[in-house]
Amino acid sequence: MSLLRLEQLSSGYRNADILRNVSMEIGAHECVAVLGANGAGKTTLLRTISGLLRPSRGVIEYRGSRLPEAPHRIAALGVAHVPEGRGTIAGLTVEENLRVGAYTQRSRTQVEADLAQCYERFPILDEYRHRPATYLSGGEQQMLALSRALMARPTLLLLDEPSFGLAPKIVHLVYEAIRRVIAEGHLAVLLVEQSAELAMSAASRAYVLKHGEVVGAGSREELRGSPGLSDAYLGTTGYHA
Amino acid sequence: MLEGLLQVVIDGCASGAIYAAVALALALVYKSSGIVNFAQGEMGMFCTFITWWLNQQGLGLAAAIAAGLAIAFLVGAMVERLFIRPVASYGEFPAVLTTLGLFLVFNELAPWLWGPENRAFPSLFGNGVLAIGAARVSAESVGILVVMVAVGSLFFLVMHKTKLGLGMRAAAANATSSSLSGVPAPRMFMLGWGFATALATLAGVLIAPRLFLDASLMLGVIVYALAAAALGGFTSLAGAVVGGLVIGIVETLASNYVEFIGSDLKILVPLTVLLVVLIFRPTGLFGKSAERAV
Amino acid sequence: MMNVRPDALRWLLTAALTAMALSGAAGLGSFYLGQITVAAAYCIAIVGLNIVVGVTGQVSLAQGAFFAIGAYATAILRVRYGLSFPVALLATGVVTSLIGFVAGLPALRLRGHYLAIVTLGLSVAVVPVANRWSSLTGGGAGLNLGQVRVPPWIGLSPEQYLYVWGVMLAAAAVVIASRVARSPLGIAMSAVRDNEIAAMGMGVDVRWVKTGAFAASAFFGGVGGGVFALSVGFVAPENFLPTLSLLLLVGVVIGGSGSVPGSILGALFVQFVPDYAAALDKHLAGVFFGAAIIVFIRFMPEGPLAALAALYSTGHRLFFKRRST
Numbered sequence: 001m002s003l004l005r006l007e008q009l010s011s012g013y014r015n016a017d018i019l020r021n022v023s024m025e026i027g028a029h030e031c032v033a034v035l036g037a038n039g040a041g042k043t044t045l046l047r048t049i050s051g052l053l054r055p056s057r058g059v060i061e062y063r064g065s066r067l068p069e070a071p072h073r074i075a076a077l078g079v080a081h082v083p084e085g086r087g088t089i090a091g092l093t094v095e096e097n098l099r100v101g102a103y104t105q106r107s108r109t110q111v112e113a114d115l116a117q118c119y120e121r122f123p124i125l126d127e128y129r130h131r132p133a134t135y136l137s138g139g140e141q142q143m144l145a146l147s148r149a150l151m152a153r154p155t156l157l158l159l160d161e162p163s164f165g166l167a168p169k170i171v172h173l174v175y176e177a178i179r180r181v182i183a184e185g186h187l188a189v190l191l192v193e194q195s196a197e198l199a200m201s202a203a204s205r206a207y208v209l210k211h212g213e214v215v216g217a218g219s220r221e222e223l224r225g226s227p228g229l230s231d232a233y234l235g236t237t238g239y240h241a
Numbered sequence: 242m243l244e245g246l247l248q249v250v251i252d253g254c255a256s257g258a259i260y261a262a263v264a265l266a267l268a269l270v271y272k273s274s275g276i277v278n279f280a281q282g283e284m285g286m287f288c289t290f291i292t293w294w295l296n297q298q299g300l301g302l303a304a305a306i307a308a309g310l311a312i313a314f315l316v317g318a319m320v321e322r323l324f325i326r327p328v329a330s331y332g333e334f335p336a337v338l339t340t341l342g343l344f345l346v347f348n349e350l351a352p353w354l355w356g357p358e359n360r361a362f363p364s365l366f367g368n369g370v371l372a373i374g375a376a377r378v379s380a381e382s383v384g385i386l387v388v389m390v391a392v393g394s395l396f397f398l399v400m401h402k403t404k405l406g407l408g409m410r411a412a413a414a415n416a417t418s419s420s421l422s423g424v425p426a427p428r429m430f431m432l433g434w435g436f437a438t439a440l441a442t443l444a445g446v447l448i449a450p451r452l453f454l455d456a457s458l459m460l461g462v463i464v465y466a467l468a469a470a471a472l473g474g475f476t477s478l479a480g481a482v483v484g485g486l487v488i489g490i491v492e493t494l495a496s497n498y499v500e501f502i503g504s505d506l507k508i509l510v511p512l513t514v515l516l517v518v519l520i521f522r523p524t525g526l527f528g529k530s531a532e533r534a535v
Numbered sequence: 536m537m538n539v540r541p542d543a544l545r546w547l548l549t550a551a552l553t554a555m556a557l558s559g560a561a562g563l564g565s566f567y568l569g570q571i572t573v574a575a576a577y578c579i580a581i582v583g584l585n586i587v588v589g590v591t592g593q594v595s596l597a598q599g600a601f602f603a604i605g606a607y608a609t610a611i612l613r614v615r616y617g618l619s620f621p622v623a624l625l626a627t628g629v630v631t632s633l634i635g636f637v638a639g640l641p642a643l644r645l646r647g648h649y650l651a652i653v654t655l656g657l658s659v660a661v662v663p664v665a666n667r668w669s670s671l672t673g674g675g676a677g678l679n680l681g682q683v684r685v686p687p688w689i690g691l692s693p694e695q696y697l698y699v700w701g702v703m704l705a706a707a708a709v710v711i712a713s714r715v716a717r718s719p720l721g722i723a724m725s726a727v728r729d730n731e732i733a734a735m736g737m738g739v740d741v742r743w744v745k746t747g748a749f750a751a752s753a754f755f756g757g758v759g760g761g762v763f764a765l766s767v768g769f770v771a772p773e774n775f776l777p778t779l780s781l782l783l784l785v786g787v788v789i790g791g792s793g794s795v796p797g798s799i800l801g802a803l804f805v806q807f808v809p810d811y812a813a814a815l816d817k818h819l820a821g822v823f824f825g826a827a828i829i830v831f832i833r834f835m836p837e838g839p840l841a842a843l844a845a846l847y848s849t850g851h852r853l854f855f856k857r858r859s860t
Contacts, residue, residue: 075423087418089411100411104423277648333647335832337594338788341781345825353818464659467652506663512656
């Protein structure tokens with residue numbers, strides 16, 4: 001049984017649907033990418049799964065059952081969404097941001113251990129642990145956002161353009177961390193990126209969105225080989241190998 | 242001469258502590274829900290009436306106050322859930338109007354239930370006078386200060402050292418991110434209102450002995466508290482407390498030492514202070530600027 | 536699709552209502568005439584408040600203060616300088632709009648809730664200042680305007696005379712404000728309400744729109760206060776408590792924020808409902824009043840007229856949909 005199953009999902013704002021009849025599946029230990037140009041609906045997709053948007057039609061099944069409506073309930077079930085723009089909680093320190101991530105966790109020793117592991121993974125966060133989180137640079141805030149999501153020990157991680165606005169060196173660092181987390185094998189990742197090359201460096205397969213619909217799916221080779229999909233696959237901006 | 246000054250300053254601090262409590266309540270609500278609760282004073286007054294009534298029914302003063310605070314917490318949480326949350330998305334004007342409607346409701350509910358007469362409210366601290374050196378300070382002022390410092394410290398500890406406090410601060414700062422991390426943001430808002438109403442009730446219980454209990458109990462306080470919270474920037478809890486103390490001290494000093502002001506114009510003091518501050522810092526002393534450069 | 540020209544309908548309605556109201560001068564007893572004259576005074580003030588709150592979107596709790604200033608100004612001008620109605624009221628309007636302009640300057644820098652607090656401060660300041668400045672205001676005792684002297688060629692009683700003035704001025708206020716709301720200036724104001732930054736981008740000089748709106752609201756508030764003073768014949772601090780600002784705001788809400796004609800509805804509500812409700816039980820009436828505000832905001836945020844309009848268009852749509860199949 002797949003971890004997450006979307007069937008004929010439509011969602012959007014006010015009266016306009018941005019996503020239309022999207023169907024996809026993700027297994028418990030996969031990293032799956034969602035590709036497409038700007039405005040294709042990738043962010044809308046993640047926001048619908050995490051509960052920030054309510055779908056207008058269709059089904060979302062997580063571990064075989066329907067998801068609740070409230071985002072905090074969905075998060076409590078193990079879905080962690082790292083939104084575009086990082087979602088840093090201003091007014092709190094770096095460590096407080098991380099502890100908020102662990103809000104659903106019961107075991108205090110576990111939380112402390114996870115915190116230590118996070119500082120090990122990203123030493124810069126350790127250095128700034130008691131400083132306001134907004135002091136961090138863009139890349140550092142991305143690391144913070146990723147770590148905050150991981151503190152929740154999720155089974156499904158939703159990443160919205162982790163490379164956005166970051167210098168190549170930082171992107172490399174962030175993706176290294178992402179690949180490491182995937183390799184540890186405890187979770188599934190749904191990764192949204194504009195750059196296909198970047199996404200496929202971590203993901204094993206991808207779905208391609210265009211104007212809110214799934215226009216293709218497959219592994220890197222399969223997608224590259226399909227001529228009609230290449231512009232959707234490559235996106236309008238981003239890194240090219 | 243100096244003894245007189247000490248008395249005035251301590252009295253000013255005591256008043257300031259009361260304003261600070263309500264200002265803190267206002268700032269707390271503003272941080273959680275993003276609106277100014279103009280009814281905060283009246284909600285506190287109403288629950289002070291409940292406390293009085295419990296005391297009349299035979300409950301000891303301390304127990305009545307404890308029960309009153311607990312009831313205030315519930316009242317605040319229920320008001321948020323039933324009246325504020327539905328209009329939260331409508332915009333600023335509807336939210337302000339709703340709190341003004343609540344102001345009227347609570348302001349009139351008290352005299353409707355208990356009659357419009359003035360009542361005596363027992364003091365926790367008695368009418369005694371303490372001697373500090375050559376100065377004579379009322380036990381009540383000192384008592385109020387001690388209680389407020391204790392409550393303020395407790396509040397600070399809860400907000401900064403507990404998981405609940407972390408959740409409340411996170412939800413107030415960024416409801417979306419907090420929700421995505423599993424913080425039940427709606428519940429945090431209810432708690433914020435609950436704490437705020439308890440604070441306002443505490444303020445009411447502490448000034449009722451001096452001002453006598455009737456529906457107008459908190460009408461003066463709310464204006465000072467609004468000015469104090471605005472002075473502190475609304476987004477800063479500590480700023481609200483500082484604002485309250487500053488206003489309390491300035492008001493008492495002005496009404497005692499400036500002939501022209503006396504006791505009937507003293508309400509203009511915080512308003513003038515506030516106006517002056519806002520001219521130079523439109524978001525208050527400690528407030529963060531919400532302006533975005535465009 | 537059935538399409539009634541909205542302009543024509545509006546003019547018809549205005550003319551009809553004004554005519555109806557004026558005819559009341561003949562039929563109604565002096566007590567009711569006085570009541571409606573006061574309602575007219577509130578109507579003018581509510582129209583002004585609608586400009587600031589409904590059209591421009593700024594929160595003002597100062598309308599009661601402008602009303603008070605206008606009332607005192609008119610009283611002083613009548614008592615001390617013996618000015619006639621129109622001159623006194625016009626001068627009052629000018630004075631209060633100047634004060635409103637000055638008060639509006641901080642409005643430029645303050646956002647919603649700060650503005651609400653500062654304007655509340657203005658309203659709170661009225662009673663202490665009026666009490667203190669007794670050389671100007673007569674202090675706690677107030678000022679007596681004395682009997683109104685009706686020009687002999689107008690065969691009306693004082694109450695009827697004041698009533699006609701009040702109704703005409705209220706109608707004029709509604710008409711003027713409606714025209715302004717629909718003018719380019721009014722559209723600029725709505726733009727500021729809906730999205731200030733976008734309005735700036737469109738070239739709207741937000742500063743002047745906001746300050747201008749405040750000055751305009753003060754003008755109407757002052758004139759309304761002047762009518763009140765003339766009608767009641769007496770001004771004292773106790774008439775102008777801070778709750779008056781709240782009452783006027785309620786009038787805006789009940790009539791529909793942004794709806795200038797709704798001000799009439801709001802004024803009637805604010806003048807008559809509390810008194811009738813208070814006849815039952817003063818405090819329970821207050822509770823219901825407050826509850827009414829909460830309910831109105833929750834279920835009819837645009838006001839009852841807009842809610843009715845929405846109802847009409849939904850019913851209309853359903854009706855035509857069914858017919859075409």
